Amino acid sequence: MINLLSYTCIGIGLFFWFWGTWPLVGHRSVLFKLHSLSVADTLGSIAIILGLLLKIPREWPLLVLAILSLAIWNTMLGYVLAYCSSSGGSHD
Amino acid sequence: MNLILIALLLALLIPIYEAWQDDDIWQKMLAFASIATKTSILTLVISVLRDDWMIGVVGVIILSVGNAGLMLLAHLLRRMNYIGNEGTYD
Amino acid sequence: MTENYVYVIIALLPLTASMLVFQTNPYHALVIRGILGAVSALVYAVLGAADVALTEALVGTLLSVALYVVAVRSSLVMRLGVHQDSTAGAEDVCFKEFKDELRAILGKRHLRLELVPYPDAQALHQALMTKEVHATCMGRPKHDKHSSGVGVAEKQPYQIAIRVKHLHDILQSELFSPATSLTYADVSEAIKTDLGTQDLGRAHL
Structure with missing residues (x-):
């Protein structure tokens, strides 16, 4: 039962990864790609780590730390990249 | 589990291809951010697969510190673009 | 494994x-x-x-x-010394054209252009001699010490002196702006007599 749940979590995370990374190939603006990438990467990664956590609950401090740093850093990185790329582009 | 790992690797190949074919530096930075996250998640998955604490610790440290370096690089590149386009001396 | x-x-x-x-x-x-x-x-x-x-x-x-x-x-840059008032002067359009063309040529080689303002021609010449800048752009031909011909300067308001040989060769072959004339300023001899070995540590381009 728990095994099935963990595989479901990892599957959802994988789906998020592909869904968020696929727009990167097209010719859209940086901000559009950044939006889909940061949302899908963060949520997908958190889902994958949750699946791993269900598989091996013994390593919970490590995986919880990974989830926390992922949630904090990736949102911050999204803001920083958006700020840098837009203020750099406005001087073109 | 091996199948999941291969799928994760396929997802990793997309931003690598993107970084190879795009000429805009910010698109490359996006691809870099994506790759940095994906490689550390892959490290975590492999650590769980092999039941190896040591690799897991490395993955978490890369995940939390690598992003800081990425932000530093973004700010440096932004300053460079700013000076290059304005042509002023500071 | x-x-x-x-x-x-x-x-x-x-x-x-x-x-x-x-x-x-x-x-x-x-x-x-x-x-x-x-x-x-x-x-x-x-x-x-x-x-x-x-x-x-x-x-x-x-x-x-x-x-x-x-x-x-900090290394992939061409520092061009200019007059302080030449960017705000009457020939602004002409200077901007020249700046854009120069930037395009340098951009092909991934170099940046950095304008360094100086108050007068004397300070500009001194900056070139002490290797503070790679090239100087003189707006007034009568101040120019490297001018090859006075008649040419009438229709070419900008006189550029470059101390880097390779950069000079590149611009010589690719810069077609009618408002400028290029000269190569050899500062290696001058630096020995004027300042000794003080500037040997300065970075070449």
């Missing part, structure tokens, strides 16, 4: 390394160096070298890329 996925992961390393080698733009190459660092940290971790992976992520990706950005930014 007989798992199949290990080979796939290791194959990523030469892939990104060849991407890095075939990249010509230095800034793009630095971003790809970061990608290579992330991938190689993954490979080292998979092969069981946790300490090497950690070192690669912290030093190779974080520290060295940041230092290289600073180094590339």
